Amino acid sequence: MKLRSLSFVKFIRENLKVRDKKVLITGGLGFIGSNLAIKLLKLGAKVTLLDAMINGHGGNLFNIEAIKNNININFSDIRDKNSMNYIVRNKDYIFHLAGQNDHVLSLTNPFLDIDINIKGSAVLLEACKNFNRDVKLIYTGTRGEYGKVKQLPVSEDVPMNPKGIYELSSLTAQKLFKIYNDNQNVRSLTLRLSNIYGERAQMMHSRFGVVNWFIRLAIDNETIEVFGDGSILRDFLYVEDMVNAILMCAKCETAYGEVFNIGSDKPSSFLELAKTITDITKSNNWKFAPFSPERAAQEPGDYYSDISKIKKVVGWEPKINLEEGLKKTIEYYKKNKSKYW
Numbered sequence: 001m002k003l004r005s006l007s008f009v010k011f012i013r014e015n016l017k018v019r020d021k022k023v024l025i026t027g028g029l030g031f032i033g034s035n036l037a038i039k040l041l042k043l044g045a046k047v048t049l050l051d052a053m054i055n056g057h058g059g060n061l062f063n064i065e066a067i068k069n070n071i072n073i074n075f076s077d078i079r080d081k082n083s084m085n086y087i088v089r090n091k092d093y094i095f096h097l098a099g100q101n102d103h104v105l106s107l108t109n110p111f112l113d114i115d116i117n118i119k120g121s122a123v124l125l126e127a128c129k130n131f132n133r134d135v136k137l138i139y140t141g142t143r144g145e146y147g148k149v150k151q152l153p154v155s156e157d158v159p160m161n162p163k164g165i166y167e168l169s170s171l172t173a174q175k176l177f178k179i180y181n182d183n184q185n186v187r188s189l190t191l192r193l194s195n196i197y198g199e200r201a202q203m204m205h206s207r208f209g210v211v212n213w214f215i216r217l218a219i220d221n222e223t224i225e226v227f228g229d230g231s232i233l234r235d236f237l238y239v240e241d242m243v244n245a246i247l248m249c250a251k252c253e254t255a256y257g258e259v260f261n262i263g264s265d266k267p268s269s270f271l272e273l274a275k276t277i278t279d280i281t282k283s284n285n286w287k288f289a290p291f292s293p294e295r296a297a298q299e300p301g302d303y304y305s306d307i308s309k310i311k312k313v314v315g316w317e318p319k320i321n322l323e324e325g326l327k328k329t330i331e332y333y334k335k336n337k338s339k340y341w
């Protein structure tokens with residue numbers, strides 16, 4: 001086990017030559033952005049984080065407590081043209097993780113998704129076009145862009161039928177990145193994420209980040225509600241694997257212009273998820289509950305990723321299984337609970 005992780009670290013170091021590279025992470029104080037920042041700093045990159053600390057999202061200063069003296073933080077909004085025109089300059093990589101990702105909210109207020117996810121991405125792309133065409137951009141979309149699928153596992157070339165505004169805005173943003181990549185010489189790639197869980201995700205509410213929400217309830221010994229009969233499948237992915245996927249793609253020349261599914265490809269049901277979490281926390285406190293009308297409207301059913309494309313092109317595959325990832329996550333939140341709820 002130890003040997004495996006040591007050789008993996010060596011592999012990552014050799015393949016992710018980001019030492020002294022200047023990187024910008026939009027949404028850098030959020031869940032994935034802060035985990036990515038910590039990893040990039042370990043690898044010797046010069047890291048700038050941009051975040052508008054949007055209400056109800058994952059921005060949390062505690063996420064970067066351990067690295068705060070070694071990074072730059074810029075509290076601005078990706079929709080602010082002047083800020084973006086300035087901050088994109090001289091960067092080697094920009095990881096675009098700032099987004100309106102509350103899909104429940106997007107049902108009642110579509111304008112924030114359109115504004116942040118579409119307009120915000122366009123502001124970033126225009127800034128790169130005008131002030132830094134040498135940068136490489138990495139965008140994170142969502143599995144929700146596929147909508148309800150007919151065939152599992154889901155590969156990148158199936159028809160896209162997003163069911164909600166959040167998913168549609170994410171897909172539109174991805175198309176914008178592709179247009180700038182193909183026509184404006186602003187290079188980018190997209191990762192389409194499954195359900196990511198792990199340390200540093202928001203735990204304030206259940207509107208997004210279901211795995212983390214279950215963990216909060218289990219730690220507090222409150223009842224986890226498993227919607228329907230709990231049989232819906234997902235391929236939950238641990239954030240450390242996610243971060244390695246982002247970095248390996250960023251360094252892979254042939255990945256630019258492409259879209260890759262990122263997930264664990266090992267499906268688990270929501271019932272299995274709840275049971276594994278309550279076994280680890282020894283809380284055993286869960287029950288079945290009906291879907292609310294909003295959630296039923298957006299639920300696309302079973303999903304798990306076909307990750308053969310990223311395996312082939314980039315050489316990435318997940319290393320941490322669900323139980324192992326959940327144990328690490330639970331340990332983190334037990335220790336740092338007061339910083340998250």
Ligand SMILES: NC(=O)c1ccc[n+]([C@@H]2O[C@H](COP(=O)([O-])OP(=O)(O)OC[C@H]3O[C@@H](n4cnc5c(N)ncnc54)[C@H](O)[C@@H]3O)[C@@H](O)[C@H]2O)c1
Pocket residue numbers: 026027028029030031032033050051052053054055057058059060076077078079096097098099100101116120140141142143193194195196197201202209
């Ligand atoms: N976590 C997942 O399971 C998952 C799955 C699919 C897609 N994604 C996408 O990955 C990205 C990162 O997700 P996350 O889980 O880290 O979310 P998060 O909410 O933890 O982080 C997003 C960060 O972006 C910031 N932000 C939002 N709007 C902004 C704006 N206009 N200007 C500047 N900063 C802004 C927020 O303040 C927050 O800190 C999002 O675009 C999300 O849609 C995440």
